[in-house]
Amino acid sequence: MKKERKLIIAGNWKMTKTVAEALHLVDDLKTELAEIEAVDIAVFPPFTALSEVAKAIHSSNIHLGAQNMSEHNIGAHTGEIAAQMLKELSVRYVILGHSERRQDQKESDELISKKAQAAHAASIQPIICVGETLAEREAKRMEKVLETQVRGSLNGLSKDQAVNTIIAYEPVWAIGTGKTATTAQVQEAHEFIRGLLVKLFDESVARRVRIQYGGSVNPSNARELTSLPDVDGALVGGASLEARSFTEIVKNSSKEKNREELRGFLKI
Numbered sequence: 001m002k003k004e005r006k007l008i009i010a011g012n013w014k015m016t017k018t019v020a021e022a023l024h025l026v027d028d029l030k031t032e033l034a035e036i037e038a039v040d041i042a043v044f045p046p047f048t049a050l051s052e053v054a055k056a057i058h059s060s061n062i063h064l065g066a067q068n069m070s071e072h073n074i075g076a077h078t079g080e081i082a083a084q085m086l087k088e089l090s091v092r093y094v095i096l097g098h099s100e101r102r103q104d105q106k107e108s109d110e111l112i113s114k115k116a117q118a119a120h121a122a123s124i125q126p127i128i129c130v131g132e133t134l135a136e137r138e139a140k141r142m143e144k145v146l147e148t149q150v151r152g153s154l155n156g157l158s159k160d161q162a163v164n165t166i167i168a169y170e171p172v173w174a175i176g177t178g179k180t181a182t183t184a185q186v187q188e189a190h191e192f193i194r195g196l197l198v199k200l201f202d203e204s205v206a207r208r209v210r211i212q213y214g215g216s217v218n219p220s221n222a223r224e225l226t227s228l229p230d231v232d233g234a235l236v237g238g239a240s241l242e243a244r245s246f247t248e249i250v251k252n253s254s255k256e257k258n259r260e261e262l263r264g265f266l267k268i
C-alpha cells in the first residue's frame, strides 16, 4: 500500500506546565521549528494553558490540541469541557482514549466513539489511542485487543470522518517506561490496524488514515520509527516536555528521505 500521508508529531504534555512554563516552551519551539513544513506539529497543553498557548502560536506552524473533551455539547456536566469550547480556542486536535484515561477514568470504547463523533461535529480531529497491556501481549491477545478498541472507538464514524481521524498505537507497556517497542513490533501492529480499517471502511480510507506510534519516543529512536511504512508520526509524552528533545524528534522525523533509505534497508 503506497504511503501518501503527512507525518504528524504531537507532544502530549499531560498534567504538567503552568501557563508561564507552557509559554516558555512554545516560545522556544516556535523559534526552533519555524522552518519545518514537511511535518504537522501539534502541542497538547493542559486545559488551563490552552488559551494563552493558542495566542502564542497563532500564525505559526505549531498547532493546538487538547488532551480530552466531553461527549456532550452543553449542559449540567460539572468539570467537563465541550468540543465547541475547544474550537473557540482554535483547537485543531483532541486526544481521545489515552490509556491513562482508559485506566484511571475507566473510559470505554463506546464513550470514546461518542467523543469522537462530538469532535468531528465541531471539526476537531480526534487522535484515538489504542494499545495492549504487557499481559495482553504476552497472552498473544494483541490483535484481539486492538480489533476491539479500533472497532469500538471508531464505531459510527462515516468514511469522511474516519479519514480525518488519527489513530495512535500506544502499547501500554511502552508509555512512560523508557521501553520502546521494536520496529518489527510497531510495523506489525500498524499494519494490522490499517488492515482493520480496510475491513471497517475501505482501502481508500485505510490508505489515508494517519497512524502514529506512541511509547517512549525520543530523539534517538524517532527517525527509525517514523520511517516505517505504516507509521505516520509520533505521539510523544515525556520527551515533548523539553524544547530540545521535542525539536530533535520533529527534525529527525522530518527527513523524508529516511523512509526511502529505511525501505531499502528493510527491503519493503
Ligand code: PEP
Binding pocket: 012, 170, 174, 175, 176, 177, 178, 214, 215, 216, 217, 235, 236, 237, 238, 239
Ligand atoms: C503518551 O503519553 O502518549 C506517551 C507515549 O508517553 P511517553 O512518550 O512518555 O512514553
